Amino acid sequence: MKEMLEAAKAAKSRIAGLTAEEKNAALNAMADSLLMCETAILEANALDLEGAKGHMSDVMLDRLRLTPERIASMAKGIREVAALPDPVGLTLESHTRQDGLKIDKVSVPMGVIAIIYESRPNVTSDAAALALKSGNVCILRGGKEAFHSANAIVNVLRMGLQSTDIPVTAVNLVQDTSRDSALALMTADGYVDLLIPRGGAGLINACVRNATVPCIATGTGICHVYVEKTADQEMALNIIENAKTSRPSVCNAEEVLLVDKAIAAEFLPKLRKRLGNKVELRLDKEAEKYIPGTPAGEKDFDTEFLDYILAVKCVEDVREAVAHISAHSTGHSEAIITTDPVAERYFTANVDSAAVYVNASTRFTDGGEFGLGCEMGISTQKLHARGPMGLRELTTYKYIIHGNGQVRV
């Protein structure tokens, strides 16, 4: 690990200084390489799938699985990153003082970005592409379940780099998938400029607790949809069905439904009917009065199910809904379905999450959907980046000041 950290640090200045053309050529070469080596990647992925069988849910197995289509989509993703504008070297602000001192605020790469993630193999290529495009060296540390896939992908990406004169140490994969290696990255002071954990609550919390390097917590999404009493109920059903069932394994999927008591008797039976047997409902005492379902345990309102499960709670009004969200949300995405402008304003002003929706599905919280073109993850913290992190969020800035002898009086 020490060796990899040194190599990454040594590559920093070279990668930060690459032109947009050099980076884009390298990215396209990486995409070509992925397509060319599809078979090797699928073979490695088969090893991972074999190893995971029996101790992974179907939803999680699906996240791990690669197909020719998914590899093509990874390559396409890299080319899309290449096509985005270069986020580095932009003069963000410029100010010339009366004494002639010129102060420029210029965007620069972070340096070395470490990403600790779990089982989605496409994160490997996405993260490598985003890091390179933003002038950063990356150190990837995937989960052991996906190690063969990630290793094959990094080897293939490095083959692409080898066709350019960019050092392969721009993209690094940690070979050790034990806790030790994660901890080593979290505490690699002076080597890692930014740590991004992508994964479940356990990983994120371990990083927040143990990291001494700068860290951005991402992705844990206990997302709420609140159906206010004036809501268009048909719209509410469409949004809930989409937020819960279109892709339950992702962080912007709905996990908790809040419903105003005033409409619970009318709305909940329609909900039960709409979701059918596809979704297990975990109901609070009030909701149980109106529809059949599993009685909700206390934990059910603090769990990211990532599965076809929805916790349901009845609330008095928008104030109780917001108070419940404040106490239980991970700060990712929350939606209100309402036609009342007062309830809407109270909700958008007081819900302290990265994305606050009015009459739309939480599933839109995504770099691509938000128009950023790509995404390194969804920040659930307030520092530096909040919500979908695109290229810009992988840079910092410095002030470059030009004078001709100015001193401070």
Added chain:
Amino acid sequence: MKEMLEAAKAAKSRIAGLTAEEKNAALNAMADSLLMCETAILEANALDLEGAKGHMSDVMLDRLRLTPERIASMAKGIREVAALPDPVGLTLESHTRQDGLKIDKVSVPMGVIAIIYESRPNVTSDAAALALKSGNVCILRGGKEAFHSANAIVNVLRMGLQSTDIPVTAVNLVQDTSRDSALALMTADGYVDLLIPRGGAGLINACVRNATVPCIATGTGICHVYVEKTADQEMALNIIENAKTSRPSVCNAEEVLLVDKAIAAEFLPKLRKRLGNKVELRLDKEAEKYIPGTPAGEKDFDTEFLDYILAVKCVEDVREAVAHISAHSTGHSEAIITTDPVAERYFTANVDSAAVYVNASTRFTDGGEFGLGCEMGISTQKLHARGPMGLRELTTYKYIIHGNGQVRV
């Protein structure tokens, strides 16, 4: 402490929702109150000065001392903050998708900002004013040397608040100045949205190591001035004199001088003459050949002296200068004095600090001097804010998305 954290959290939503007019009226009332209660503040400060006598350097005693002029300047500082534009509620970006979904990125306060600082009493009023203006509740935890002063100032500021209908819990001072209270703030998960330590390396490191709440490291400044061989030497002398001696106790003061070997024999005697007996020079082996001074120990190149001491090292060229800075700098401010555009570009591209100067004094790294109007501290980290932190850096953003039933396909 628990009680104060709860009170701060409870005040968050009210303070975040204040209009610019309400905040400005409160700030002006706080400034009035400071002037009105000058005597009480000076009496409290006298207690602190009495307590500090004998175990504080003159430079540090000067930082602790209040005078009627300094109190007036604190009040003026608050009024200047009131006059700045409101950083909250700005639509930073707006994007309407083809499906009609409107995505607004809106600036919002952080929530509760905790500031742990040391002996400068004016930090108390500055921090309170900046926090309020940016819609944040603040929890101030000053050093024990300045406790009486800080307590008097906070009481006086709260008197000002009492003349408005803003809750006094907008501004809070921790009464316990032991390490325990600092540690409690660093780990107040769910209560403190941002921790800003302002002070020496010991404090900053303790925060970086122990904080589980989001934290911005500020202010440790081992600032370098590098005199490249083509430099205008008279300009270099002026800049060094300014950077070292105009205010040695502050973080943007120069601590280390790097000089090209090629000009050392000519330049160092001029430097010795210019700085006279006012500054102790700690010289590396090469510099010792040309001028008298104290032999530098290894630590002298990693110390923020905050005093009339300057470490001096001779280097081969700009590459060695940048390598030395990379290894020893705190990432605050560094300057090159040169007339060679190649050396200049190498220096500005490769020095990874918040502020990189060409032919100007490092003393300009300051919110006021940079045109931000004010400053909460100088960030030496890359995440969220780098360099002087003004009002904008005390806010975050959230996405507010308006739809009419959109779901993700």
